[in-house]
Amino acid sequence: MNRVAVINVVGLTKGLISDKTPAIKAFAESRELSSFAPVFPAVTCSAQSTYLTGTDIGEHGIVGNGWYDREFSELRFWKQSNHQVHGEKIWDKMKRTHEAAKCANMFWWYNMYSTADFTATPRPMYPADGSKVFDIHTQPMGMRESIKADLGDFPFPAFWGPAAGIQSSRWIAESAKWIETAEQPDLNLVYLPHLDYCLQKYGPNAPEVVPELEAIDQVVGDLVAFYEALNIDVVVLSEYGISEVNRAVHLNREFRQRGWIQVKDELGLETLDCGSCRAFAVADHQVAHVYINDVTIRDEVMELLNGLEGVEEVRVPSDIWGEGIATERAGDLIAISTSDAWFTYYYWEDDDKAPDFARCVDIHRKPGYDPVELFIDPELTFAKVKIASFLLKKKLGLRALLDVIPLDASLIKGSHGRDRVPESEQPVFIANKVTVSSAMEVNDAIHAMVRGDHNEI
Numbered sequence: 001m002n003r004v005a006v007i008n009v010v011g012l013t014k015g016l017i018s019d020k021t022p023a024i025k026a027f028a029e030s031r032e033l034s035s036f037a038p039v040f041p042a043v044t045c046s047a048q049s050t051y052l053t054g055t056d057i058g059e060h061g062i063v064g065n066g067w068y069d070r071e072f073s074e075l076r077f078w079k080q081s082n083h084q085v086h087g088e089k090i091w092d093k094m095k096r097t098h099e100a101a102k103c104a105n106m107f108w109w110y111n112m113y114s115t116a117d118f119t120a121t122p123r124p125m126y127p128a129d130g131s132k133v134f135d136i137h138t139q140p141m142g143m144r145e146s147i148k149a150d151l152g153d154f155p156f157p158a159f160w161g162p163a164a165g166i167q168s169s170r171w172i173a174e175s176a177k178w179i180e181t182a183e184q185p186d187l188n189l190v191y192l193p194h195l196d197y198c199l200q201k202y203g204p205n206a207p208e209v210v211p212e213l214e215a216i217d218q219v220v221g222d223l224v225a226f227y228e229a230l231n232i233d234v235v236v237l238s239e240y241g242i243s244e245v246n247r248a249v250h251l252n253r254e255f256r257q258r259g260w261i262q263v264k265d266e267l268g269l270e271t272l273d274c275g276s277c278r279a280f281a282v283a284d285h286q287v288a289h290v291y292i293n294d295v296t297i298r299d300e301v302m303e304l305l306n307g308l309e310g311v312e313e314v315r316v317p318s319d320i321w322g323e324g325i326a327t328e329r330a331g332d333l334i335a336i337s338t339s340d341a342w343f344t345y346y347y348w349e350d351d352d353k354a355p356d357f358a359r360c361v362d363i364h365r366k367p368g369y370d371p372v373e374l375f376i377d378p379e380l381t382f383a384k385v386k387i388a389s390f391l392l393k394k395k396l397g398l399r400a401l402l403d404v405i406p407l408d409a410s411l412i413k414g415s416h417g418r419d420r421v422p423e424s425e426q427p428v429f430i431a432n433k434v435t436v437s438s439a440m441e442v443n444d445a446i447h448a449m450v451r452g453d454h455n456e457i
Contacts, residue, residue: 001098002452003189005176005227006235007218008108009220010044012415013241014206015042015424018100020213023221027236027430034435035426038240040320041287041334045109045177047427047439048240052108052189052444053087060087063330064284065369068291073275075282078363080121080137080416082114086325090443091116094187101450104292105177105193107172112137119180120147120160127290139141142375147178161361162376162404166215169194173223180230185448188232192219193244197241203413204425233432233449237442240416241425243286245342248409249310251281251288252347252367258304260297261347270353272367282331283368286417289331310341312418324441343413345370358404369417370405377406 009024014035017025019223039050039057041064049062057063062085068078082089087101092115104118105111111121112272116139121400123137133286134156138144148154151174158167174192197211220236227234255261262276273429275281279301290305292298305314317330337343345368357365363371388405429436436445 001101002450003110003184003186004190004234004235004449005154005190005232005380006237006446006447007181007190007192007220007223009216009236009238010191010193011186011199011240012238012428013425014419014428015241016195016208016213017212018213018429021212021217021220023217023224024236027220027224028428031430032435034429034437035423036429036436036438036441037114038415038416038419038427039439041219041241041284041417042427043284043417044239047236048080048108048131049085049110050439050445051237051239051442052090052407053085054093054447055087056092056321056326056440058326059106060437061087061318061329063326064282064287064289065089066282066284067329068274068282068288069343070291075274075367077366077369080110080111080112080123082112085110089114090447091187091448092386093443095143097451098186101187102185103187103189104176104185105189106176106179107193109191110420111176112139114139118143118183118185120175120179122154122156124156127326146182150178155157159198164197164374165268166194166212166219169216173219177226180227180232184387189447190223192216193218194320197240197271197374200412200414201374203244204242204259204400205244206413214307235434235446235449236428237432238427240427241421242414242416243285243339243418243421243425245286245321245340245413245415247310248344249308249337249341249410250269250344250346251290251305251308252305252345253349254308255279255281255301256349258300258388260301260369263347263451269355270348271355272347274367279405280347280367281335281431284417285343285369285415286342288335288337288343288368290333290335292332293338298332305333305335310338312337312338336418339418339421342371342412342417344368344406344409346409347405354407356403359407361407366367371404371412372407375406375411376404379406380404405415 094101103118119139125133128415155167157163202208263270280287317327
């Protein structure tokens with residue numbers, strides 16, 4: 001067997017590899033670089049699941065970062081159990097030919113309760129008093145305290161939200177070194193999300209991105225040097241590129257104007273009552289799953305979507321994936337935005353009636369992905385004082401709301417999700433003597449590298 005480390009640099013594309021990323025550029029020039037069309041939808045959970053199973057979404061069933069559960073009439077976004085991903089995972093595939101093979105999964109998604117040997121993922125604790133305590137989940141469970149004792153607490157605020165930054169990717173990189181030193185896995189899967197944040201905030205061509213590219217380049221370069229010193233083969237890959245956007249499309253507001261949306265008054269604020277809606281959209285970057293509870297309006301919904309500015313295409317899940325788990329989970333229709341647009345989850349018409357979680361970092365309760373969580377409301381007076389007050393109340397054991405997120409979708413300058421993108425926005429696979437031409441080939445390529453069969457690919 002050959003030992004391999006896979007470094008997933010989210011958002012990395014050929015167009016971003018330049019003199020601003022000298023370590024990544026040097027690595028790419030000394031290896032084979034492949035770019036390929038991303039999976040559809042081109043979002044984290046779908047892409048990673050394809051890489052780790054070697055199957056398309058029709059088989060593994062991960063139709064996005066979340067979806068509407070029709071049986072429970074509830075939205076399930078950013079869940080973490082690996083049991084949601086159907087099919088054989090790469091670590092089980094390894095063990096079929098090498099029973100003693102070990103795999104570490106350091107922060108790739110759907111990380112919990114898998115059959116990988118060593119795993120770590122962000123996982124807050126939620127005590128009964130309604131508070132939230134930042135933490136991680138590991139497998140084996142005892143690894144959690146050991147890794148934190150050596151590396152310190154995971155910098156959770158730097159993983160997502162207005163404070164998202166390089167610190168979380170640095171910590172994950174150090175955790176990858178830590179598991180290598182402790183366990184020497186045959187396959188080490190490492191997730192570095194940093195570029196995803198700045199590219200969505202500023203757009204891929206913004207000057208603010210330059211120092212962020214330099215920062216992730218240092219992390220990747222250090223990690224590559226660490227592995228190569230141990231004669232470990234390194235793969236650098238990504239999941240998708242980021243497209244520059246300049247407008248947001250509010251599908252649920254369009255639906256509401258036609259009487260298809262049902263909201264519930266909760267203490268003077270509006271929440272979306274998905275089970276009572278005639279039709280509603282679950283937004284996921286540049287893709288939106290449209291669920292239609294009232295089948296009599298399906299043609300009207302299709303007509304509206306096809307004629308809506310900012311919508312490029314509408315697909316039918318069964319036409320893409322056939323009958324099976326993916327079509328069962330997906331919306332009845334899937335809207336795809338134009339390259340310069342993205343979809344919000346917004347359904348309220350008056351910001352004063354937006355739900356309390358709309359102005360918070362709350363990835364589980366929002367009926368869709370909300371990249372505006374990367375910002376602090378620029379119109380908020382004394383934002384730092386408000387945050388300090390929240391932290392003090394939290395330290396004193398009091399409950400409080402950190403409602404500092406704006407409701408201005410125009411702040412977002414980058415997005416992803418579309419599979420038909422120019423080569424400069426395609427994901428990359430960089431490895432020694434190995435190339436791929438599609439997302440589904442990534443699995444076989446990595447497995448062949450672990451076996452040491454580079455020439456068979």
